[in-house]
Amino acid sequence: MKKNVLMAVFCLSFLGVTTLPLVAETSGGWVGYVTYTPRPVATMIGFEDVDLLWLRDVSALVGVDGFTFLGRRDTDHWMALTNKGATWLLQIHDATARYNFRAMIQPRNGRITVEKGVDWSGTGRDADAAKAAEMAVQYVQRARSAEGLFSPAEAVDHAALGHTAAPAAASHAAPAAPAAAHGAPAVTHGDGGQAFWQRLVDGNLRFISGRVTHPNQSFARLEETAKGQKPFAIVVTCSDSRVPPEILFDQGIGDLFVIRTAGEVVNEVELGSIEYAIEHLGVAYLVVLGHERCGAVDATLKGGDLPPNIEAIAAQIRPAIEASRFFKGDPLDNAVRENTKLVLAKISGSAIVAEALHAGTVNLKAAYYDLDTGRVAALP
Numbered sequence: 001m002k003k004n005v006l007m008a009v010f011c012l013s014f015l016g017v018t019t020l021p022l023v024a025e026t027s028g029g030w031v032g033y034v035t036y037t038p039r040p041v042a043t044m045i046g047f048e049d050v051d052l053l054w055l056r057d058v059s060a061l062v063g064v065d066g067f068t069f070l071g072r073r074d075t076d077h078w079m080a081l082t083n084k085g086a087t088w089l090l091q092i093h094d095a096t097a098r099y100n101f102r103a104m105i106q107p108r109n110g111r112i113t114v115e116k117g118v119d120w121s122g123t124g125r126d127a128d129a130a131k132a133a134e135m136a137v138q139y140v141q142r143a144r145s146a147e148g149l150f151s152p153a154e155a156v157d158h159a160a161l162g163h164t165a166a167p168a169a170a171s172h173a174a175p176a177a178p179a180a181a182h183g184a185p186a187v188t189h190g191d192g193g194q195a196f197w198q199r200l201v202d203g204n205l206r207f208i209s210g211r212v213t214h215p216n217q218s219f220a221r222l223e224e225t226a227k228g229q230k231p232f233a234i235v236v237t238c239s240d241s242r243v244p245p246e247i248l249f250d251q252g253i254g255d256l257f258v259i260r261t262a263g264e265v266v267n268e269v270e271l272g273s274i275e276y277a278i279e280h281l282g283v284a285y286l287v288v289l290g291h292e293r294c295g296a297v298d299a300t301l302k303g304g305d306l307p308p309n310i311e312a313i314a315a316q317i318r319p320a321i322e323a324s325r326f327f328k329g330d331p332l333d334n335a336v337r338e339n340t341k342l343v344l345a346k347i348s349g350s351a352i353v354a355e356a357l358h359a360g361t362v363n364l365k366a367a368y369y370d371l372d373t374g375r376v377a378a379l380p
Helices: 049-062 125-144 194-208 219-226 268-279 295-302 308-323 331-348 351-359
Strands: 032-035 041-046 067-074 077-083 088-094 099-105 111-119 233-238 256-261 285-291 363-369 376-378
Touching (some): 041 125, 049 125, 067 125, 088 125, 194 285, 194 363, 194 376, 233 268, 256 268
Parallel strands (some): 233 256
Antiparallel strands (some): 067 077, 099 111, 363 376
16 A cells, blocks of 8 residues: 655655655756656666666565665755666755756666756756766665765765766755764654654665664674663564564664564553653654564464463454454464554553653554565555
8 A cells, every 4th residue: 555755744654655855956057957757868878787686675675666765864865766566766866966866767677767867057858867867876886885875065076976067055065974874863753753764674674685784783882882772763573583673673782672572462561661661761663563474373363272371462462363353365464464553552552652642752653574575564
């Protein structure tokens, strides 16, 4: 199911689809952005195999109609990919380099059809599109290799990028600090906390593509967090040994406040732990993560006599079994997904959590982990 994404307030969903706003400018002899409509320009320039394979991995992870940032420093510096099925939509906005780009990519051969590019003085339509596509390839190469995607304003080499116009004025310069591949995003609660979710999504993309960065796992991080913790997200998930949150989200020491029980069931102790993290640690995002072929849900679904303590777990899962009984599809998978949502609903019923939700200081999400692919996706 498609989910709308409103970039104006920087609120996105891992499975969302959006047309992101692109802002035109004219100054300093630079003509501005050009939109190639109604006839986009197909160029002979395409992506190299290694970059195309990387884009294919990412698009497969997010799924058809899925959207994700390939890199983002702030609302003026980002690169995003949308899987449109037969094609991929690539969008790049780099205010420092005065580069605004939108194009459709052919998954089979990596060919680029430019819909929006940059209009340089003294060049024609086809040359503009080719130059914009060539720059897009360079951006993707830097993103794939985890190099600095967006350069500081004073470091931008406009000649190297192909600009014939004068550099932008200082008032147009972006912040000097480049984005870290796994750094904490600058977030306000007005964006729905979605940058925290995006941080988890980005880590999962690295995990599934085999390009993990193992952030915050140094001895220096150990010493830093020994003085106090400031996790950015709570993850409530199953005790299953195949579902380790720090690994599948490529996070490190002090990043996640993790609560694990069989079937990710929550009672007073788990709710108290969640409330502590929200009220005393200031955690602003919570994810309940169910997973494929959950043994606790499967045992409950099969029924029969269970030892008393295991029966206590099953009793918490049975409402999901009943709620999903008449759903189409696989009964176990339906029950796993429904259980995840019911756990999230139970957490939101906590007085402390409800108060934080009302104040806009915390956001909640239900998600699903695929054991076969390693993919994490938001549940509708």
